[in-house]
Amino acid sequence: MNPVIETERMILSPVSASDASELHRIWIQPAVRKYLCDDLIWPLNQIQSTVEQSAIAFQEGRYGMWIARLKSQEAMVGFTGFWPFFDPPDIQLIYGLASANWGKGLATEMGQAMLDYGFQTYGFARIRASCNVPNTASIAVMERLGMTFLKQEAIDGQEIIFYEAQKTASAK
Secondary structure (H helix, E strand, C coil), X not given: CCCCEECCCEXXXXXXXXXXXXXXXXXXXXXXXXXXXXXXXXXXXHHHHHHHHHHHHHHCCCCCEEEEEECCCCCEEEEEEEEEECCCCEEEEEEEECHHHCCXXXXXXXXXXXXXXXXXXXXXXXXXXXXXXXXXXXHHXXXXXXXXXXXXXXXXXXXXEEEXXXXXXXXX
16 A cells, blocks of 8 residues: 655545545536546546556556645645646646635645656656646646656647656656
8 A cells, every 4th residue: 555645735635436426526626627527527536446446556556636725724624646648648747726726836735746756666667647638727737847848749630748757867
């Protein structure tokens, strides 16, 4: 089982079945789902399936999704981790927040914790992240994390921008 990760303001813990409803409430927020789910409302059972996939990945010693809670409150504020995207699958950094928590630096804080974890624990040589080109907030997070532009590509009718972080000597 992957450990709990503590940041300055948050506790990140591997997502579990009991988190699905709370995660669903975040993922169906219009501002969140706009770029996360191609503006589709995922039913709760689809979120539950994603949570199950993450739990299996963690049991197998692989990557998955963490949920984020502020140290000062019980409610979930967001999620982060690593997830396979595209075909062939590309393991990428993910992060997202309930819209009430935007603009507070939490996505950058979660992202940095995951970059550190990915390089140190998983031994990744590089970590990629991507988002829709109009998602300027997510692009800003990737840039604040020190990730560099890799490419822009049309995938399934959407323009996707890719960033990448390389493992450095200090990340060993």
